[in-house]
Amino acid sequence: MSADAAATGQRKLTRGAFGQIWYQLCRDPLGMAGLVLVTLMIGSAILASWIVPYDPNQILVGDKLAAPSMAHWMGTDHLGRDVLSRVIMGGRIALEVALASLAAALSAGLVLGLIAGYGPRWLDNALLLAFDAVRAFPVIVFALAVVTLLGPSLYTVIFVVAITAIPIYARIVRTQTLAVRNNEFILAERSMGAGTVRILGMHILPNVVGPLLILASMDVPLIITLEAGLSFLGLGVRPPTPSWGTILNDGYNFIRNSPWPVVFGGVPIVVATLGFTFLGEALRDIFDPKLRKDL
Amino acid sequence: MWFYLARRILLALVTLVLAVSLLHVMIRAVPGDPAAIILGPRSTPEQREHLRERMGLDQPIYVQLGIYFADLAHGDMGEDVITGRSVSKVVFEQLPYTLVLILTSIVWAVALGIPLGCYSAVRRNTLIDRITGVLSVSVIAVPAFVMALYSLLVFAVALNWLPATGAGEGYFNSHLVLPAFAVGVSWVGYIARVVRASMLEVLGETHVRMNRAFGLPGSRIVFRYALPLAILPTVTLIGVGMAYLLSAAVFAEIVFARPGIGALIVDAVGERNYPIVMGCVVVTTGLFVIATALADLVNALLDPRAREGM
Numbered sequence: 001m002s003a004d005a006a007a008t009g010q011r012k013l014t015r016g017a018f019g020q021i022w023y024q025l026c027r028d029p030l031g032m033a034g035l036v037l038v039t040l041m042i043g044s045a046i047l048a049s050w051i052v053p054y055d056p057n058q059i060l061v062g063d064k065l066a067a068p069s070m071a072h073w074m075g076t077d078h079l080g081r082d083v084l085s086r087v088i089m090g091g092r093i094a095l096e097v098a099l100a101s102l103a104a105a106l107s108a109g110l111v112l113g114l115i116a117g118y119g120p121r122w123l124d125n126a127l128l129l130a131f132d133a134v135r136a137f138p139v140i141v142f143a144l145a146v147v148t149l150l151g152p153s154l155y156t157v158i159f160v161v162a163i164t165a166i167p168i169y170a171r172i173v174r175t176q177t178l179a180v181r182n183n184e185f186i187l188a189e190r191s192m193g194a195g196t197v198r199i200l201g202m203h204i205l206p207n208v209v210g211p212l213l214i215l216a217s218m219d220v221p222l223i224i225t226l227e228a229g230l231s232f233l234g235l236g237v238r239p240p241t242p243s244w245g246t247i248l249n250d251g252y253n254f255i256r257n258s259p260w261p262v263v264f265g266g267v268p269i270v271v272a273t274l275g276f277t278f279l280g281e282a283l284r285d286i287f288d289p290k291l292r293k294d295l
Numbered sequence: 296m297w298f299y300l301a302r303r304i305l306l307a308l309v310t311l312v313l314a315v316s317l318l319h320v321m322i323r324a325v326p327g328d329p330a331a332i333i334l335g336p337r338s339t340p341e342q343r344e345h346l347r348e349r350m351g352l353d354q355p356i357y358v359q360l361g362i363y364f365a366d367l368a369h370g371d372m373g374e375d376v377i378t379g380r381s382v383s384k385v386v387f388e389q390l391p392y393t394l395v396l397i398l399t400s401i402v403w404a405v406a407l408g409i410p411l412g413c414y415s416a417v418r419r420n421t422l423i424d425r426i427t428g429v430l431s432v433s434v435i436a437v438p439a440f441v442m443a444l445y446s447l448l449v450f451a452v453a454l455n456w457l458p459a460t461g462a463g464e465g466y467f468n469s470h471l472v473l474p475a476f477a478v479g480v481s482w483v484g485y486i487a488r489v490v491r492a493s494m495l496e497v498l499g500e501t502h503v504r505m506n507r508a509f510g511l512p513g514s515r516i517v518f519r520y521a522l523p524l525a526i527l528p529t530v531t532l533i534g535v536g537m538a539y540l541l542s543a544a545v546f547a548e549i550v551f552a553r554p555g556i557g558a559l560i561v562d563a564v565g566e567r568n569y570p571i572v573m574g575c576v577v578v579t580t581g582l583f584v585i586a587t588a589l590a591d592l593v594n595a596l597l598d599p600r601a602r603e604g605m
Contacts, residue, residue, distance in 0.1 A: 132306075133313035140542030141560065141579045148564045148572050149321060225438040229546060232440055233561055248444060252550070259448050266441040273436040 031282025037275025113173025131167035218280035400479035412490025431484030439543030534590020
């Protein structure tokens, strides 16, 4: 065990940080599979406009509900739109939602968590209570309530995801801040006259960001599922914008005429979930084995 | 112990009250007049005024909240703006369907997941352990509504073995099979994984190894000494997972056109039927808070160590 640790330490010196991560990832087949799937997904989302075989909203009158063929690899839906093109464009929507909501949730969670962890006691307690109140709603029920208020749209989905994720991230940041704030290097810094902002920004933040990013990357599948789920209910992305959820919804209404839109609408959700889960778990094990226990 | 119990219940109540207030404030903060939204663009100002009065929207927010909680204490959650029926009646008519679905799903998932997890832990790295591991990750990765759609496609549409829609007569019948399968199957995976992990940990502890050294038979060690400890995380998992179970149930109800809270709330969202949405939110959030508190309590009962930090 200790020899192993020494060997890893050695590698750290010779390979550099990224080489080290790459080396460990290569030894984990599931992590590698996750990396491949995630890369594929991100790549196809970026290149979506160039690689789609048809315009995802183009209606081909003669080819409604066609089975998969050479012309349409995943068949066509009830309006004669090419399902493969819609799946590829849907990936872009899914990633956009995930990125936007994660960015919002992370920045807000970071600020609130730092305030709770470093601020006065009463503020900490008040924030904790607020976090608990938001967490008390089952996510889907909260999402549905917010949709009633704001109306269905892409932005509503992003808002819901951000609001429900903020308490989780803020709590993690708070715990980490509490753990770090009484360390000697912080005391030393304070005794040298550093202000609160400098201590938080220069010393506590770097200690908090790592675990937060890993956990956030593992939340991507949850966000993708929520977006697809709301869109499936007709309460997320508005038609005719292609989303994996709307593809499933369209397919569901014609499930007795053709199974293909439902079959191929579900596959990318499963693939994306598997990819992000495998990659996230592998990265978590590499960066911070302690987090493994939190499941 | 009693102190712990009282504290936990009080905390649950406070969260519930805060959560409901938050929702009220949000309804109020949204631009636009709820009455106008419900009645549509062609309503007259008098009609809107009348509805606002009926919903109590002409009162200041804290009075609205006060009235809502006072009524809630009597089990009154207002009336459906469209049919005029009592919200609590409508909600409690639908609730049993959802509860039956959730309970059936979790019962079969536990009944299958725990033995699978135990077996995988005891016979580690055998073929069955590997297969269970891969299968559990795969079923966890399939979201409930995709699972519901696929099982509808295979067992109802293609094979025609089971009914595709509705709830049939009574609660327990063939209509329950597919939804319960779709909701529960990823939980088999979760539970198997968690039980396997905690079982491995428990089997490595000294008291279990001592039992083995004393020559107790393997099955007795597993079932009598290791299992009761190893299922603790599962209890927490199910308590915290109530929210996921509920959202899975919402989707299963939509896909299989079953009655239930999920179907009710989705319809109400489409109609902007605020009182019904609010009623569903209160009841489900209440359930969720109670389930989490119960899981904590059961954990405290089973494991004295969990009681200390509280």
